[in-house]
Amino acid sequence: MDFTLTEDRAMLQDMLRRFLSENYDHETRRALLARAEPFDRAIWGQLAELGILGALFTEAQGGFAGAGFDIALVFEELGRAGVIEPLLSSAVLGGGLLALLGNDSQQAMVEEVITGAALLAFAHTEPGARYDLSAVGVTAKDAKAEIVLNGTKTHVLGGAEAQRLVVSARETGTRHDPAGISLFLVPADAPGVTVAQHVTIDGFSAATVTLTDVVLPASARLGAAGAAFDAIETVTARATLAVSAEALGAMESAKAMTISYLKERQQFGRPIGKFQALQHRMADVLTEVEQARSAVVNLAGHLEAPRAVRERNVSATKNLIGRVGALVAEEAVQLHGGIGMTDEYALSHFVRRIVMIDHMFGDVDHHLERFIQLGQEAA
Amino acid sequence: MDLSYTPAQQAFRTEVRDFLATSLPKRLSDKVRLGKRLSKAEMEEWHALLNGRGWLAPNWPAAYGGAEWDAVQRQIFEEEACLAHAPRAVPFGLTMLAPVLLAFGSEAQKQHYLPRILNGEDWWCQGYSEPGAGSDLASVKTRALRDGDHYVVNGQKTWTTLGQHANWIFCLVRTDTDCKPQAGISFLLIDMASPGVKVRPITLIDGEAEVNEVFFDDVRVPVENLVGEENKGWTYAKYLLTHERTNIAGVGFSNAALATLKQVAAATQSGGRSLAENPHFAARMAQVEIDLMAMRTTNLRVVSAAARGQAPGAESSMLKVKGTQIRQELTSLLRRATGPDALPFLPEYLDGGDNQITDLPDHAPATAPTYFNMRKLSIFGGSNEIQRGIITKAILEL
Numbered sequence: 095m096d097f098t099l100t101e102d103r104a105m106l107q108d109m110l111r112r113f114l115s116e117n118y119d120h121e122t123r124r125a126l127l128a129r130a131e132p133f134d135r136a137i138w139g140q141l142a143e144l145g146i147l148g149a150l151f152t153e154a155q156g157g158f159a160g161a162g163f164d165i166a167l168v169f170e171e172l173g174r175a176g177v178i179e180p181l182l183s184s185a186v187l188g189g190g191l192l193a194l195l196g197n198d199s200q201q202a203m204v205e206e207v208i209t210g211a212a213l214l215a216f217a218h219t220e221p222g223a224r225y226d227l228s229a230v231g232v233t234a235k236d237a238k239a240e241i242v243l244n245g246t247k248t249h250v251l252g253g254a255e256a257q258r259l260v261v262s263a264r265e266t267g268t269r270h271d272p273a274g275i276s277l278f279l280v281p282a283d284a285p286g287v288t289v290a291q292h293v294t295i296d297g298f299s300a301a302t303v304t305l306t307d308v309v310l311p312a313s314a315r316l317g318a319a320g321a322a323f324d325a326i327e328t329v330t331a332r333a334t335l336a337v338s339a340e341a342l343g344a345m346e347s348a349k350a351m352t353i354s355y356l357k358e359r360q361q362f363g364r365p366i367g368k369f370q371a372l373q374h375r376m377a378d379v380l381t382e383v384e385q386a387r388s389a390v391v392n393l394a395g396h397l398e399a400p401r402a403v404r405e406r407n408v409s410a411t412k413n414l415i416g417r418v419g420a421l422v423a424e425e426a427v428q429l430h431g432g433i434g435m436t437d438e439y440a441l442s443h444f445v446r447r448i449v450m451i452d453h454m455f456g457d458v459d460h461h462l463e464r465f466i467q468l469g470q471e472a473a
Numbered sequence: 474m475d476l477s478y479t480p481a482q483q484a485f486r487t488e489v490r491d492f493l494a495t496s497l498p499k500r501l502s503d504k505v506r507l508g509k510r511l512s513k514a515e516m517e518e519w520h521a522l523l524n525g526r527g528w529l530a531p532n533w534p535a536a537y538g539g540a541e542w543d544a545v546q547r548q549i550f551e552e553e554a555c556l557a558h559a560p561r562a563v564p565f566g567l568t569m570l571a572p573v574l575l576a577f578g579s580e581a582q583k584q585h586y587l588p589r590i591l592n593g594e595d596w597w598c599q600g601y602s603e604p605g606a607g608s609d610l611a612s613v614k615t616r617a618l619r620d621g622d623h624y625v626v627n628g629q630k631t632w633t634t635l636g637q638h639a640n641w642i643f644c645l646v647r648t649d650t651d652c653k654p655q656a657g658i659s660f661l662l663i664d665m666a667s668p669g670v671k672v673r674p675i676t677l678i679d680g681e682a683e684v685n686e687v688f689f690d691d692v693r694v695p696v697e698n699l700v701g702e703e704n705k706g707w708t709y710a711k712y713l714l715t716h717e718r719t720n721i722a723g724v725g726f727s728n729a730a731l732a733t734l735k736q737v738a739a740a741t742q743s744g745g746r747s748l749a750e751n752p753h754f755a756a757r758m759a760q761v762e763i764d765l766m767a768m769r770t771t772n773l774r775v776v777s778a779a780a781r782g783q784a785p786g787a788e789s790s791m792l793k794v795k796g797t798q799i800r801q802e803l804t805s806l807l808r809r810a811t812g813p814d815a816l817p818f819l820p821e822y823l824d825g826g827d828n829q830i831t832d833l834p835d836h837a838p839a840t841a842p843t844y845f846n847m848r849k850l851s852i853f854g855g856s857n858e859i860q861r862g863i864i865t866k867a868i869l870e871l
Contacts, residue, residue, distance in 0.1 A: 095482065095545055096475040097774045103474070163474040353868055367869045370862070377861035380868060381791040388770035389763075395476035410763040465763060466755045473739075 097391070099167070106149055107167050113144060114175035120440040123176050123297070132255050132299030133179045141179060142210030150185045155193040156205050162397030165332060166339040166390050173343025176443050178297050180213060183252030186336050188214025190329040191260050191277060195317035200279060215256035217247035217303045218326065225456040227326055228272040232305060234263035241315065243278065243308040253301030254291035256282055261305065265320045272323040277316040284308055296446040331408045334455045335393045338415045341451045342390050344444040345383050345419060348426040351441050352376065355430050372429060379425050382418045389414040402472055409456070409465040416458035419448040486549050493557040496522050502558040508839025509823050510681060511560055513638045517593050519560045524591050530567055533575065537587045544776040547720070555725030556732070563635065566590035566597035570643050573660065573709050577701035600630040600644030600663070600687060601710070608859050610645070611654040611707060615689060617646035617661055619696070624661060626692040632853070636672050636685035640665050645706050660706035662698040679842035680820055721789055721854070722772040722796030727765050730803040734758065737810045737836060748810055761802045768799055787867035790860035797850040797857060808844040815841045
């Protein structure tokens with residue numbers, strides 16, 4: 095039982111926090127968004143140089159860390175600074191799937207992901223699928239030695255910037271069947287691939303990907319045919335940890351801004367933090383943020399556990415992060431008043447990210463229901 | 474970061490589990506499991522069993538007969554004891570008075586009082602609250618006037634838990650009125666057999682009288698019964714709030730309550746399915762379980778920081794607020810799970826008698842009384858509103 099960071103992790107955290115506080119302030123983020131750039135290429139290169147991408151992979155995969163607590167600490171710092179660089183889409187999701195399922199030549203590409211040279215994205219969610227990981231209707235048909243993909247993928251995070259897409263497609267079975275799903279590595283410029291970019295309300299770049307008779311060699315498949323679901327679930331667990339930790343970091347920033355505001359803002363001749371009605375709301379925010387931190391610790395510590403234990407922690411953590419996130423975001427805005435709603439002020443950026451993370455990889459209700467189902471399966 | 478217990482901690486858990494399996498009488502654990510009330514003799518029996526093993530005073534130094542466990546060991550013991558439905562050790566002497574004596578008492582006081590707590594000669598109760606001093610504890614009015622070698626005490630204490638069993642009471646008394654309220658309070662030990670002490674029970678919302686009023690009418694108390702210095706009592710009382718409250722989250726109780734709730738929900742049929750399969754009930758049960766999973770870790774984070782020597786400040790208050798919310802939600806869910814079977818009020822059964830109602834589940838009679846009794850959790854020990862004030866003030870520093 096030890097809740098302190100190892101020396102290596104403490105150094106990584108310290109380095110990343112210092113780098114972001116010196117190079118990634120609120121104005122950097124706002125300027126990027128104003129220029130409609132999906133992320134900052136210079137910052138991306140520096141993050142790679144600092145080894146932040148390598149920290150998300152194990153030594154065997156070509157990185158140097160890669161455990162749950164490493165993912166958690168990196169993404170907490172990204173959340174704290176409001177970073178929109180594509181670490182989740184390219185490294186955790188795309189790179190994570192390559193590392194898990196790829197053959198030797200496909201695995202070699204992980205190195206390019208770690209250096210930041212290659213950008214990947216995971217094209218999985220489809221219209222109407224919501225949070226059901228097995229809802230795959232894009233088809234993959236064998237045609238002689240080739241494979242033909244057809245269908246539509248939505249909410250593809252980082253899809254417009256990626257050179258290669260990891261695309262899930264169904265080889266056998268019906269739409270909600272976990273069996274029969276394969277993953278394919280698809281060049282973004284392959285004939286028949288259309289990528290339509292959009293931005294999300296919390297500042298990220300995403301895309302809708304249309305696949306029309308996209309012809310691939312059989313060597314584009316990752317792993318065995320029809321057997322990708324376990325890897326999708328495993329990588330989604332890692333991504334869920336990443337966004338949960340990111341939400342925690344954003345909550346810490348929203349919390350710190352609100353504490354400062356309660357001290358500085360004067361109304362009725364005194365700091366508004368003197369009013370008990372506001373103090374008690376803030377006390378609940380502070381307490382629940384500690385619960386959120388514990389939930390992130392729980393998932394990070396069980397990420398390598400057997401599936402039943404891991405997934406139970408995935409759903410428990412994501413449910414709690416969603417509930418606490420909404421509380422922290424809404425209370426931070428309320429305690430600030432009107433200024434908390436302005437785009438110019440950083441709080442509204444943290445608030446948007448915290449709230450919208452509930453819409454990624456399953457929200458409060460999805461994971462509550464799933465936690466119950468997993469409990470019944472175990473009983 | 475490591476969520477696993479060390480081999481030594483795992484061995485300790487096994488040792489505790491073995492002790493509970495062999496030494497805890499089923500008579501007692503059955504009563505605790507069913508939410509029944511323990512008699513004074515039964516509580517003393519459990520104290521004696523723990524004392525025989527050297528485990529009655531987990532947080533005391535070995536020199537005074539304590540087990541000298543660290544915070545993680547104490548947490549492990551609490552978890553195991555709760556899951557085995559062991560009675561809780563009565564805290565007033567062990568964890569409320571003793572730390573104050575150890576930190577501020579004279580050597581003579583330690584040598585005299587501490588062994589008597591362990592061997593059961595003394596049963597202590599707490600004289601803090603008064604009718605006019607609840608959350609505003611510093612406004613205590615019970616006066617102690619110096620008269621030669623004695624203090625003469627006049628006034629009234631209230632909400633004195635298990636005072637009906639006690640022979641000693643530790644009190645916050647006013648020894649100076651010409652100063653800030655906090656500055657005129659002293660910490661005084663009073664023999665309840667002294668002439669002028671009167672105890673009157675208060676029957677509560679659950680039908681039981683676990684609390685009392687204690688009246689002092691010209692009670693003469695020897696000056697050597699003063700702990701530490703005169704007018705420093707507030708400091709001693711506050712010391713407890715930050716130093717000895719690792720069990721404040723009640724995680725062990727919540728673990729046991731959740732296990733009971735799950736069993737009852739699975740065994741209870743409602744509308745052609747078990748209550749555990751009712752989506753509304755299952756959702757409330759799952760949400761409190763998720764909160765408890767995080768609470769276990771929050772508690773361990775604070776506990777292990779304390780084990781490294783960091784005194785928890787506002788963290789204690791956070792554990793208290795969230796921990797009591799979870800405990801109260803669990804008692805509320807168990808009451809609802811019990812349905813109409815929660816209605817009968819059977820005090821004789823709760824005191825150890827037989828269940829006289831045909832087909833009434835054994836767990837049922839205690840569910841409503843326990844729910845009502847546990848409303849106290851967010852009121853006592855500094856109400857949850859007081860705790861919220863502490864949490865915010867520590868951070869805002871206004």
